[in-house]
Amino acid sequence: KNEVEQSPQNLTAQEGEFITINCSYSVGISALHWLQQHPGGGIVSLFMLSSGKKKHGRLIATINIQEKHSSLHITASHPRDSAVYICAVKETSGSRLTFGEGTQLTVNP
Amino acid sequence: DTEVTQTPKHLVMGMTNKKSLKCEQHMGHRAMYWYKQKAKKPPELMFVYSYEKLSINESVPSRFSPECPNSSLLNLHLHALQPEDSALYLCASSFSVWESGGSGYTGELFFGEGSRLTVL
Numbered sequence: 616k617n618e619v620e621q622s623p624q625n626l627t628a629q630e631g632e633f634i635t636i637n638c639s640y641s642v643g644i645s646a647l648h649w650l651q652q653h654p655g656g657g658i659v660s661l662f663m664l665s666s667g668k669k670k671h672g673r674l675i676a677t678i679n680i681q682e683k684h685s686s687l688h689i690t691a692s693h694p695r696d697s698a699v700y701i702c703a704v705k706e707t708s709g710s711r712l713t714f715g716e717g718t719q720l721t722v723n724p
Numbered sequence: 725d726t727e728v729t730q731t732p733k734h735l736v737m738g739m740t741n742k743k744s745l746k747c748e749q750h751m752g753h754r755a756m757y758w759y760k761q762k763a764k765k766p767p768e769l770m771f772v773y774s775y776e777k778l779s780i781n782e783s784v785p786s787r788f789s790p791e792c793p794n795s796s797l798l799n800l801h802l803h804a805l806q807p808e809d810s811a812l813y814l815c816a817s818s819f820s821v822w823e824s825g826g827s828g829y830t831g832e833l834f835f836g837e838g839s840r841l842t843v844l
Contacts, residue, residue: 648833656812656838658767663832701766711780712833714766 618642621715623700628722634689636718638702641683648712649676650701658701661687676701692722730815730836737800739805739842745839747798747815753834756798758790759814761838767814773798805843812838 619640628634637645649661658717662669662676664685673692678685689696702715728749737743747756755774759767772780773792781790787809789801798815815836 644835645728650833656815658816658834658838660831660835699747703766711769717764717766721779723844 616655617641617705617716618713619702619715621718623718624716625719626721628720629694630693632671632692632722632724634692634696634720634722636687636702636720637717638685638701639683640685640704640713642682642704642713643651644683644704645707646705647678647685648701648703648705650703651684652699652701654698660699665680680701687718694722694724697721728817728834730813730839732839733837734840734842735805736842736844737802737805739807741805742801742803744802745800745813745841746838747817748796748801749780749817750796750835751817751819751834752795753817753819754795755831755834756792757818757819758798758800759816761812761814763792770828773826802841805841807843810841811842812840814838 622637646663646665648663651659651661659675664676664678666680673690675688687700697720698718699717701717703712707710731746735743751810758770759823760770761767769782771785771790775793787804790828791799818833
């Protein structure tokens with residue numbers, strides 16, 4: 616079992632739909648990252664969370680430390696949101712990030 | 725300037741060639757990283773530099789040789805690579821290296837666009 620599990624692995628939505636991507640982890644963490652990777656490679660850091668909720672534009676990230684779970688929500692999805700979304704955690708007892716396998720999101724017009 | 729710039733974007737090399745990948749940032753970050761990413765897989769950490777000193781080497785083969793000439797630059801020298809080394813190589817930086825224990829974690833990462841390497 617991976618220390619960081621994401622679901623779903625693949626997600627297809629219609630433009631305008633509300634999207635949720637989930638991340639569960641099994642270790643103690645000091646922070647959790649949500650990253651976005653478009654085809655062609657570059658990774659963009661969307662959020663870094665240690666508690667509660669953060670919002671940026673149409674993106675909302677929440678984390679529940681007790682349940683070891685985080686969600687990334689996209690409201691009013693758009694085809695340009697199509698990308699791989701990666702959850703990564705910084706464990707309290709280490710100096711590395713542990714990555715999930717990523718969620719491939721496709722938003723159709 | 726919140727950019728991490730990587731060059732070249734694409735590189736094709738033979739197994740006997742010597743080449744280098746370059747990464748540059750001007751955000752005053754003191755930690756810089758090399759990651760390797762194969763298709764449809766998450767990034768794998770290769771090296772971490774903190775204050776221009778190598779702090780983590782994830783048992784990377786010696787055919788990959790990192791170099792940090794100054795706080796803004798990070799190079800990855802490549803020599804005698806194998807076809808299985810073909811991948812996307814990502815550079816990242818953060819304000820400081822992650823600190824164990826969770827206190828003072830300032831590890832928000834800024835990634836470059838990557839250098840796509842093909843070894844023939």
